[in-house]
Each structure stands twice: as structure tokens, then as C-alpha cells.
Amino acid sequence: MTIDFKSCTEEDLWKFVATHLKQHDIDTILVGGAVVSIYSEGAYKSGDLDFVLGSMFTTGLEKAMKEIGFIKKSRHYMHPECSHLYVEFPGSVPLGIGEDYSSKKVLGLFKARRASG
Numbered sequence: 001m002t003i004d005f006k007s008c009t010e011e012d013l014w015k016f017v018a019t020h021l022k023q024h025d026i027d028t029i030l031v032g033g034a035v036v037s038i039y040s041e042g043a044y045k046s047g048d049l050d051f052v053l054g055s056m057f058t059t060g061l062e063k064a065m066k067e068i069g070f071i072k073k074s075r076h077y078m079h080p081e082c083s084h085l086y087v088e089f090p091g092s093v094p095l096g097i098g099e100d101y102s103s104k105k106v107l108g109l110f111k112a113r114r115a116s117g
Contacts, residue, residue, distance in 0.1 A: 005069075005081035009042065010034040013085055014049055017068070024064040027054025028089075048076070049087045061089065 003016040014030050021028055030038075033046030053061070062072055070077040070087060077087040 005079050006083075008082065008085065010037040010046055010049060010085065013082070013087070014038065017049070017051070017065075017087060020068050021051075021061075021064055024060055026058055026061060026064060028052065029054065031090075047085060049085065051087065051089050053089060
């Protein structure tokens with residue numbers, strides 16, 4: 001998967017980062033304003049992507065983000081070619097819907113919702 005960091009949308013960056021992290025067995029769930037931006041098809045602009053980690057025992061995050069060009073600055077991950085968006089992993093407990101902690105299931109629900117409306 002490739003991405004144009006200079007012009008990517010929240011959805012483009014979400015898919016790119018989440019796919020890369022999943023290849024490193026790092027499960028994530030997108031939350032916050034970027035979800036609204038994607039759902040509203042860009043009518044709302046967030047400016048950042050907030051990912052909740054699927055496990056509080058996640059390791060290798062900073063290394064995985066560095067592999068795709070992100071540099072950690074304070075609590076944000078910035079990409080030198082992506083000045084309009086940044087990534088953040090707010091501290092929290094694992095997030096789920098009901099008893100399902102699968103980001104794949106959340107993505108499926110999101111796609112179904114977009115297709116129906």
C-alpha cells in the first residue's frame with residue numbers, strides 16, 4: 001500500500017497506518033474526530049488521528065511508526081511530508097464494542113453503515 005503524505009485524507013492515513021501496524025501484530029481502533037471526518041466524507045476536518053491500542057501490552061509501536069517515516073514528538077507522531085495530519089495514541093484501556101475487541105469487526109460495521117446511507 002502506498003500513500004501520498006502531502007495530500008492524504010484522514011481515511012487514507014488511517015488505512016495506511018492501521019494496515020502497517022497490523023502487520024506488526026499491533027491492533028488499533030480509530031476514535032475521535034477523524035472518525036467523524038471519515039463518516040462525514042470530509043465535511044468535518046479533524047487534523048489528527050487518534051488510535052486506541054487493542055492491548056495495554058503492545059510493544060514495538062515506536063519502531064513500527066518509524067518504519068513508515070513517523071517521528072515521535074511529545075505525544076504525537078509526525079511525518080515530515082504530512083504537515084496537515086498527525087497521529088496520536090491516547091493512553092487508555094483496550095476499547096471494544098460489546099465483547100468484541102476486533103478492529104476488523106469495527107471496520108466492517110463502519111463499512112456497512114457507509115454503504116447503507
